[in-house]
Amino acid sequence: MSSHLHLEKLNKNYEDLKALNNLTFDAHQGQLISLVGVNGSGKTTLLRIIAGLDLPNNGKIIFNGKELNINDLRKIATLVFQKSIMFNTTVFKNVSFGLKVRGVDSKKIRNKVFDSLSSVSLQGFDSKKASNLSGGEQQRVALVRAFIIEPQILLLDEPTANLDPSNAIIIENMIKKILERKSCIIVMATHNLHQARRLSSFIAHLHYGRIIEFSKSEKFFAQPENKITQKFVSGELQF
């Protein structure tokens, strides 16, 4: 059965600021939904709520027909942060963390970690200290660390921000490979419209915590319905 994520009227307030305002959308297994919008539009807030790291003030998150709470979400969703955070230990221990806390057998962990590191050209990096790796390598480790636990929802918060173009392409290719397997729903926040165009099934434009445009990638760029989105896509949006 194909997984289905439904967000219904999510609201999140930070004192007077409405970070999310009656936000509703759907995503299906094998799709990549890009969240675009200016800084402060609510992209990261939304990702953190889907990841079960923050609570919405109200609204529902429904997965395969079942409303999920914060603990359920943490079991099925995982977030790759914009700034790759590494545990102060080796690459192996970083990548194996999610499997270890799930009680996976240590032999199986070893095999999976080595296979995963090889798949992203990080073979031989297992015993290196993760914090000593370059930004691009750390982001690869972060992505492998998230995907190795086989999440049903993979959340990416600007995964290529702060990376040089060659590392950004490596990360994009990793995301494409994950996407090809059609094993999970991917929700990605990005400022890079070209990247969103290349990778997304659907693009959601967030503006002051609301989705003002949600359409297929091609349509989003060719014929956006919302006037603000039209300006956003053409680079004319002024603040």
Place this chain on the structure above:
Amino acid sequence: MFETFIEAIHQAIILIWKGDPEVFSIAIRSLSVSGLATLLSCLWGLPIALGLALSSFRGKKLIRGFFNAMLGVPTVALGLILYLLLSKSGPLGIFQLLYTPLGISIGQSLLITPIVVSFAASAIESTDIGVKDLARTLGASRFQTDLAVMHESTWGIILAIVASFSRAFAELGVAIMIGGNIRYVTRVLTTSIALETARGEIAFSIALTIILMIIVFSLTFIINFLRRT
């Protein structure tokens, strides 16, 4: 004056070099008394530090403030309070801890508990907030998340323990008031230094001071070395 000082250092080195039994028994007693004090303070101090750093509850700031304020408690004041509690007619007199090495250890453990609590709690709190989020998003339970955060702050906690030991090892007030500086029983480095200096046995005092300094500096050096490697 300078010549006397040089002569005293010379004698001190001979005392250490020849392995004077009294000097070494005092040093070993100091290590064991303060070591036990550190162990005891960690036994209750670390769980308190973890609780303060990793959970939020009403009165947390008050407790934190209490331990921070207790960092500067004068050792003589604590020694006096403990003396009154442990003396024969005191409420804890039945335990007969006054003038015993165990009594000094307990006194010192109370003295250094605020250091363990405040320093370890700060070390845990200063761990990148992202580590907590990272552990959670990878599916860790509350307990597993706390373990991950603790693991990240291991060196901070070790430094808190070392600082506590150094404080216990170098303090005088509690050791002299609870221990009474009894030869071969409760005499430790600091109480001996005070006594021998008062008696004019400067060489002996300097020998003990050198040992005191070597132990404290070696410990700090070893920890810093391990931390770097």
